[in-house]
Amino acid sequence: MTGATVSEAPAPSDAATKSQRLLARPLRLFIDGEWVAAASGETFDFSDPSTGRVIGSAAAGGVHDIDRAVKAARRAFEEGPWPALAPADRGRLMMRLADAIDACGDELAYLESWNGGNPLRSTRAVDVGGAAERLRYNAGWVNKIFGDTLLSSARGSTFSCSIREPIGVVGAITPWNAPLFMATGKIALAVAAGCTVVLKPAELTPATAVRLGELVGQVGFPPGVINIVTGFGSGAGAALAEHPGIDKIAFTGSTAVGRSIMTQAAKSMKRVTLELGGKSPVIIFPDGDVETAVRSAALGVIFKSGQFCAAGTRIFAHRRIFERVLEQTARIFTAVKVGPALRPDTEMGPIISRKQLDRAMSYIEAGRADGAEVVCGGKRIPGEGYFAQPTVLAHVRPDMPVMREEIFGPVVCLAPFDDAGGLDEIIALANDSDYGLVARVWTRDLGIAHRLIRRIKAGSVSVNGAGGPGAGEGLPFGGFKLSGIGREGGHEGVESYTEIKSVAIGY
Ligand code: NAP
Numbered sequence: 001m002t003g004a005t006v007s008e009a010p011a012p013s014d015a016a017t018k019s020q021r022l023l024a025r026p027l028r029l030f031i032d033g034e035w036v037a038a039a040s041g042e043t044f045d046f047s048d049p050s051t052g053r054v055i056g057s058a059a060a061g062g063v064h065d066i067d068r069a070v071k072a073a074r075r076a077f078e079e080g081p082w083p084a085l086a087p088a089d090r091g092r093l094m095m096r097l098a099d100a101i102d103a104c105g106d107e108l109a110y111l112e113s114w115n116g117g118n119p120l121r122s123t124r125a126v127d128v129g130g131a132a133e134r135l136r137y138n139a140g141w142v143n144k145i146f147g148d149t150l151l152s153s154a155r156g157s158t159f160s161c162s163i164r165e166p167i168g169v170v171g172a173i174t175p176w177n178a179p180l181f182m183a184t185g186k187i188a189l190a191v192a193a194g195c196t197v198v199l200k201p202a203e204l205t206p207a208t209a210v211r212l213g214e215l216v217g218q219v220g221f222p223p224g225v226i227n228i229v230t231g232f233g234s235g236a237g238a239a240l241a242e243h244p245g246i247d248k249i250a251f252t253g254s255t256a257v258g259r260s261i262m263t264q265a266a267k268s269m270k271r272v273t274l275e276l277g278g279k280s281p282v283i284i285f286p287d288g289d290v291e292t293a294v295r296s297a298a299l300g301v302i303f304k305s306g307q308f309c310a311a312g313t314r315i316f317a318h319r320r321i322f323e324r325v326l327e328q329t330a331r332i333f334t335a336v337k338v339g340p341a342l343r344p345d346t347e348m349g350p351i352i353s354r355k356q357l358d359r360a361m362s363y364i365e366a367g368r369a370d371g372a373e374v375v376c377g378g379k380r381i382p383g384e385g386y387f388a389q390p391t392v393l394a395h396v397r398p399d400m401p402v403m404r405e406e407i408f409g410p411v412v413c414l415a416p417f418d419d420a421g422g423l424d425e426i427i428a429l430a431n432d433s434d435y436g437l438v439a440r441v442w443t444r445d446l447g448i449a450h451r452l453i454r455r456i457k458a459g460s461v462s463v464n465g466a467g468g469p470g471a472g473e474g475l476p477f478g479g480f481k482l483s484g485i486g487r488e489g490g491h492e493g494v495e496s497y498t499e500i501k502s503v504a505i506g507y
């Protein structure tokens with residue numbers, strides 16, 4: 001792995017000492033403003049994917065704990081200081097939480113990289129910085145949640161309007177690839193709208209969610225507004241999805257679990273927003289800035305070792321530049337410094353678990369067996385931890401599973417397109433997917449860009465590297481097709497945590 005040896009211990013730092021102290025005892029559940037063990041007394045271990053070693057344990061919350069947390073969140077929603085708080089005061093609490101995140105940013109980044117395996121340099125800037133930004137951006141919405149003044153079609157003297165109210169108690173279920181960023185994002189949207197929350201973080205990465213809970217208590221959120229229940233998907237997660245006291249489930253994770261959550265939600269007509277997977281296309285035309293396009297595309301797949309829902313894992317390059325794009329992508333991938341997440345010069349860390357590494361490897365093997373060419377990488381990296389080589393696959397046909405399914409590893413598929421079929425051919429290639437999260441287009445031709453923007457089925461379209469999830473919180477983010485339902489970000493994000501009420505007043 002380009003010189004990296006996993007035996008190198010991270011340099012001792014204040015952040016390291018604080019993180020080690022936090023994990024020295026089992027992490028507990030944050031319910032109604034108190035730290036408690038699971039009702040069952042059970043705990044589970046979690047690990048450092050850079051070494052495979054256990055680094056801590058957390059309470060295994062179950063049905064009973066979820067029930068307690070939901071009841072606390074319900075009380076906080078209906079009674080107490082929370083519903084009486086002026087919106088601007090909710091905003092102030094959110095700002096304080098953002099400041100608290102910044103104030104212990106190095107510690108949060110260390111903890112996140114240690115437990116989640118993403119390189120320190122990216123967790124500090126993207127995950128921790130992004131978490132604080134999500135709170136600040138959404139704090140701005142608290143007093144801008146509007147209804148409309150309406151004209152009824154009925155005759156008579158009537159004044160009609162719509163008002164937006166918080167949806168109620170939200171169950172937030174988050175994945176392991178961006179634990180703090182996802183947890184904070186869902187909490188930010190919920191509290192901005194005036195809701196209360198029960199968060200169930202991924203079992204593989206509970207550490208930063210628990211640290212976030214400490215900050216929530218520290219900055220003065222009333223008890224029960226934000227509750228955090230660590231545990232398994234099949235235990236705490238399923239209990240949250242089934243609980244009749246939950247008004248909305250906000251989920252990020254796999255399409256399979258998203259589907260099961262929607263099925264559960266149907267029973268009590270819970271609202272759902274689902275942010276699921278992707279197999280996002282990157283389309284490079286010869287008139288675009290090819291150099292920048294390739295760099296951006298390659299680094300986009302390296303980011304979080306490819307464990308990123310919006311990763312552009314299908315690169316389509318015009319046939320005139322295809323060989324150049326292929327060669328440059330392989331060159332960038334081969335030079336990437338793969339190593340332990342806590343090493344300061346690491347550019348790509350491990351995959352989260354042995355299971356996910358095995359899964360990525362089996363996709364590469366299937367691709368090879370189906371006739372794809374492994375241009376670079378393709379192997380796991382021996383030694384401790386769960387490391388894979390960044391992998392470029394060429395001669396990939398549209399029907400191969402490597403081209404169709406979300407791999408969630410550092411693997412990119414390249415294929416050429418021609419002029420012969422006009423734009424229809426490339427549009428068909430881009431849309432030939434069950435997913436529709438993000439599409440990236442590189443061209444200087446405005447006509448081509450606008451045609452593709454209109455015809456590509458994806459929740460976000462980025463032209464020449466702009467926008468997308470790196471662009472901050474102002475743009476709605478979410479998927480078409482199997483990539484999900486609903487949007488986070490923009491006014492749509494916060495509005496999806498509200499109900500609309502129509503009011504008609506006769507006079
Ligand atoms: P996952 O099972 O969908 O995990 C997401 C969250 O849902 C976790 O907190 C998980 O808990 C919880 N969960 C699992 N089963 C549940 C259930 N029946 N009811 C309620 N909650 C449940 O994802 P995964 O298994 O960790 O990863 C598998 C694949 O999902 C990846 O390879 C990738 O393709 C996709 N994925 C996508 C994203 C994304 O950003 N869109 C993120 C992660 C994974 P546990 O942690 O205990 O399982």
Ligand code: MG
Pocket residue numbers: 233
């Ligand atoms: Mg799972």
